[in-house]
């Protein structure tokens with residue numbers, strides 16, 4: 001059990017001041033594919049998600065709704081989890097940062113960093129808005145000509161005591177770490193951005209305390225202050241695996257294999273986070289993967305919009321799931337939006353991808369195989385025990401093809417993995433069926449028709465294995481519709497790399513409903 005390689009991954013934790021939209025879901029999906037793939041490949045996986053609750057925005061939102069902040073957070077966490085569960089996101093733990101356990105572990109961490117001399121008391125001076133009750137950046141001050149961008153009132157110069165984390169002292173160590181670990185920031189474009197930013201602008205010490213806030217985590221060595229939300233949010237990644245109270249689990253999973261985050265928060269994860277860990281005597285994570293955003297395509301106007309409440313174009317995952325299915329949702333975003341870059345969602349395009357690749361391609365292959373086999377052979381391929389099927393895709397080197405798909409999955413190029421499966425494998429298999437037409441052949445040469453069907457079933461076996469991390473339910477349904485010897489729970493990508501014989505005659509094990517195979521992906525008009 002202990003010799004299993006281990007794999008620890010996280011997603012960013014979300015502000016629960018509004019419900020998750022399809023862009024939020026995109027990140028969780030991309031992370032989920034990786035977790036599912038690693039589990040398949042024999043890793044001991046721990047997949048952490050959560051909500052970022054210790055922010056003033058959240059307590060303000062709760063106040064607006066006349067709710068107790070904690071009750072509001074708990075209810076939002078329930079709503080978030082409902083969405084993630086509906087999408088089959090296979091997280092192992094979901095952390096709420098307002099939980100007592102997280103707070104305790106957080107205090108232990110910050111105390112340690114303080115004891116190690118990396119936190120000092122100082123004064124924070126900046127442009128303050130009395131309406132927002134917060135400091136604005138120099139950039140905001142300049143851009144809005146000294147007025148609050150929200151309130152349009154003059155910003156005032158204000159200084160207050162605070163605690164600084166000495167981030168600047170880690171600058172050289174960070175640059176060295178990036179250089180020695182070229183894969184640390186992925187994709188490479190993000191890495192270049194961070195490196196040049198640090199080299200040109202340098203790193204400044206960062207104010208990690210807030211004064212006069214009710215909601216938040218108290219600083220243990222000065223309870224007048226609360227911990228700045230980023231300093232506490234990042235700690236979820238270690239408190240969630242036992243930092244501070246379960247040393248064995250923490251040591252087992254840390255350092256993290258991949259933090260999945262949106263590209264807008266790369267700086268916090270690539271600079272502040274490793275420095276915080278070093279300041280507490282811990283190791284930096286192995287990889288930060290920054291994905292792109294989902295935009296809304298206005299198909300009538302032909303324009304592309306940012307998802308935003310004020311534009312009124314927010315689409316919640318449930319809207320798509322209830323119209324199509326969770327599997328269709330997963331497929332569309334993974335196939336159509338390149339995970340490292342940006343992608344677009346449009347209802348028309350969604351239906352197009354669904355119909356052409358799921359309904360007419362994979363779904364059609366499945367239902368043809370099942371229907372013809374039931375109708376003509378009673379669901380049994382007599383005399384096929386011990387027989388190795390023949391390849392149906394001309395010139396395809398199966399083992400190489402599977403390695404290509406594997407490479408794409410491991411590098412989070414999910415769209416390319418799916419593209420390869422569809423274009424290089426499923427489409428040619430459908431063409432094989434078309435050109436051999438077993439539905440006609442069966443009338444003149446039953447044995448030849450059986451052979452064609454028997455060969456093509458292998459494509460369903462192979463495709464279902466490769467698709468397991470992407471559309472787990474449909475893939476399972478396809479695989480378990482036949483008596484393939486290896487149990488579904490044990491299949492690995494390597495099983496897809498060769499055409500296999502099996503000890504018993506191949507047979508269809510799925511049951512018919514009213515004499516028919518229910519379609520996997522019913523076409524949408």
Ligand SMILES: [Zn+2]
Pocket residue numbers: 129130131132133148149150151152
């Ligand atoms: Zn303001």
